[in-house]
Amino acid sequence: MPPIFSNLRSSFGRRILLLFSLCILAPGALFGYFSLRQVEEKFHQETMRRMRLQSREIGMAIHGGLTSVGAEVEFLAGILGDGTTPAFRRSSDWGWLFHDRALLGATRFRDGSRAEALFGKPCPPPPRTAAARSHLAFNQGLLYMQGNAEGYPRFFMARAIRGKSPERELLVCEVNTDYLWGRVRDAAPPVTEVAVLSPDGAPLFQTRPLPVAVLERVEQERRRGTAGNFEWGQGSDTLLVDLATVFLKPAFLSDDWIVVVSRPRSEAFAVAKRFTRAHFLSISLVVLIAGLFAHVQVRRSVAPLAVLKEGTRRISGGDFDSRVEIRSGDEFEDLARSFNAMAGHLGREFRIQSEMGRIVRTILGETDEGKIVEAVLDNVNAVVPCDCAGLSLLDPGAMTNETITYIREDASIVPSAIRKTNLFLSTEEIRRMLSEEKSVIAGKDAEFGDFLSRWTDPRPAAFLLSPLVSRGELVGVLVLGYRDRPEPTPESLVRLRKIADQSAIALSRSRLLKELSQNDLGTLTALARTVDTNSPWTAGHSERVTGLAMEIGREMGLPPHEIDLLHRGGLLHDIGKIGVPPSILDKPGKLTEEEFAVIRRHPSKGAMILEPIPNLQKVISIVTQHHERYDGKGYPDGLSGESISVHARILAVADVSDALVSDRPYRPGWSWEKVLEYTRENAGSQFDPVVVEAFFRIEAKKGRTERVS
Ligand SMILES: [Fe+2]
Structure with missing residues (x-):
């Protein structure tokens, strides 16, 4: 497509072209048409007037002659x-x-x-x-x-x-x-034919023979008594004709003669035609210059628009680093600068919002209070710049307004040490916090003096306090510290408010989960004691086994949720013994085969008891496998090695060691050294050697392995 038509691809360009056509082309064409018509009309009138004078002059020349x-x-x-x-x-x-x-x-x-x-x-x-x-x-x-x-x-x-x-x-x-x-010829102008007719229409003289039809038309005009001019013929053959009467009767007693002056229209209007051509060329030139000027102007407008359109398309595609460059020196250049500023702002906002989303997901993804605190202090500086950051948490069960406050001295260094201290909130400060919907700027000695006076050195010059409120209660305060007085933007305050709100939600949920877990473990502990009191020989067995199993699990590096699983599994591992009669549990002598079969069924019975409880499904495998042996000779299913869950393998070591060290009706309790020796001797056969190693590392730390061979 030629460059001059490339503007037509733009609706703006088409609109400008239409405007140009309406404002320049149409008026130009109308002006040209009507001015030419006026010129032709005037020229025609002038030509006929001149021919009229010429015919009269020729008549006077005849009369004079x-x-x-x-x-x-x-x-x-x-x-x-x-x-x-x-x-x-x-x-x-x-x-x-x-x-x-x-x-x-x-x-x-x-x-x-x-x-x-x-x-x-x-x-x-x-x-x-x-x-x-x-x-x-x-x-x-x-x-x-x-x-x-x-x-x-x-x-x-x-x-x-x-x-x-x-x-x-x-x-x-x-x-x-x-x-x-000759006088007639002298009086006749160039390119003009002259004829002198007798009263009956016969030619007396003519410079060139007139067509018969013209003579007939002259005769008609003369009979009508009209003198003047007319046009005869069509197209290039058209003649302009003028008549004049030579009055001879008064002086010479002769009938009047008729002077006929004719001239081809094409020759008479040759000058007009040249003028028309020059006029047309002038108007065409003006339109062409105007068109080129309009094209240049449209192009100067369309090109920046195309650049801005492409920039907008890239921005909408997520390329916020995209910039446009326009050097037009007009409003488009200003618009490009504004566009680039807007793109930069959008890019920063997009990155901040992405960072906000990540931070909120991180905070809400944690259920441990310490992890939540760490997530907040690690990330708050990324979306709300500050020099130091702290999170003060109120203890809901405490009778005082003392807070546990975590402080990161330099918020820009992550990870770095988080210091723990205690700050006090006065009742008035708590009331003020609960009434505030926005973050509050506090100076060193102005507001919240009770709370901030004990902030450890180096103490910031100013603080930005954001209350953490959940269900109408103050959960804590997010504190941002500044060396100079902060001047937060409205957007940063909104982000800070969002982080505070999400932190409050996460902390409340963490505390609720902690309460539920504590309640749950209390119930399980009560169940374990119920089982253990079934026999006077096993009092406290389940809680001791649980404690030792959790120690071994931590030593092996198990994550917290698996330690929690060991906690629950340890308390419930012998719950199947509820169905074992005390006569068997407390029998001082050797068990019969039938009695031993009853004992061997307690893991399966425990699984059956726990089966209806949804949140204890992961515990069932520990209960059913805690009497399996590493070499496959255990019960009830004869599992071996890695096919036994690691929790059950840990529990087996803890269970057997506690059972051996305890008195039984059929034997006295072993010494701890003997238990350790037994455990070591059976590593790889009855016990998982990895678990036994962890067990011995614990005992070594306690200094109880020196006498073990
Ligand atoms: Fe057991």
């Missing part, structure tokens, strides 16, 4: 009347008298019919009418004509000889038509 002829005839008649007529026989002999050669011949008539040719061809006598006689009697020239073989008539001028009666003596001269029509 005839008048000159009449004067010469009068002059000759005067000479003849004086009787001093020389005997000239040739017209050339008269040259000294008639240097313009207006006359071709002269004949004198005596007594009405006797003719005497003075020179030239003989002339015919004038008509003998009363009007002619009367006209001649008044000593005036009489003009008449006679046709000849060539088709053009001969003209004669008669006049009475001075001092003689026209009845007796008369002078008739033949008019030299070359002289007469």
Whole structure:
């Protein structure tokens, strides 16, 4: 697509082009059309007016020529009347008298019919009418004509000889038509055809033969008595025609002649055509220049728009680092600067919102209070810049307003040590915190003095306090410290409020889960004691086993939720013994096969008891497998090695060691050293050697392995 049409791809460009067409092209075309029409009309009127003048001038030239002829005839008649007529026989002999050669011949008539040719061809006598006689009697020239073989008539001028009666003596001269029509030619302008018609329409003279149709039209105009002009023909053959009457009757007693002036319209309007062409070229040039100017202007507008459109498309696609460059020096350049500023702002906001989403997910993803505190202090500086950050937590069960406050001295260094201290909130400060919906700026000695006065050195110059409120209660306070007075933006305050709110939710949930867990473990401990009190020999067995198993689990590096599983599994591992009669549990002698079979069923019975409790499903495997052996010789399913859960393998070591060290009705309790030796000897057979190693590391820390061989 040529560059000039590339603007049409833009709706803005099309609109500007339409505007250009409406404002420039259409008015230009209308102006050109109407101005040309006006010029043509004026030119036509002027041409016809000029032709009118020309026809009249030619008529006056004819009349003047005839008048000159009449004067010469009068002059000759005067000479003849004086009787001093020389005997000239040739017209050339008269040259000294008639240097313009207006006359071709002269004949004198005596007594009405006797003719005497003075020179030239003989002339015919004038008509003998009363009007002619009367006209001649008044000593005036009489003009008449006679046709000849060539088709053009001969003209004669008669006049009475001075001092003689026209009845007796008369002078008739033949008019030299070359002289007469020469005056017509002299008076006719260039490229103009002239015809002189007799009263009956016959051509007396014409520079070029007129079409018969034109002569007929002239005759029609003359009969209607109209004189003026008309156009004849079509297209390039059109003739402009003007008529003028030469009045001859008063002076020469002859019918009036008609002067016909004609001119081809194409020649008459040649100048107008050249003007039209020049005018058209001028208007075209103006339109072209205006079009090019409009194109340049549209392009200067469309190109920046295209750049901005592409920039917007990249921004909407998530490319916030995209920038546009426009050097137009006008509003588009200002718009580009604003666009780039907006893109930068959007990019920063997008990154901050992404960071906010990550922080909120991190905070809400934690259930441990310490992890929540760490997540808040690790990340708050990324979305709300500060010099140091602290999180004060109120203990809901405490009777005082003492808070546990965690402080990161330099909020920009992560990870770095988080210091723990205690700050006190006064009742008034708590009330004030609960009434505040926004974060509060506090100076060193102004507001919240009770709370902030014990902030450890280096103490910031100003603080930004955000209360953590959950279900109408103050959970804690998020404290941001500044070396200078902070000037937070509205957006950063909104982000800070959001972090405080989400922290309050996470901390409340953590505390609720902790309460539930504590309640749950209390119930399980009660159940364990119920089982253990079934026999006087096993009192406290389940809680001791649980404690040791959790120690081993921590030593092995198990995560907290698996330690929690060991906690619950340890308390419930012997819950199946509820169905074992005390007579078997407390039998001092050796158990029979049937009694031992009852004992062997207690893991399965424990699983059956726990099966309806959904949140204890993970504990069931510990209960059913705590009597399996590492070498596969245990019960109830004979599992071995890694097929036994690690929790059950840990519990087996703890369970057996506590059982061996305790008194039983059928034997006294072993010494701890013997228990340790037994455990070591059976590592790899009864026990998982990895668990045994962890167990011994614990005992070594307690200094109880020195005497073990
Ligand atoms: Fe057991």
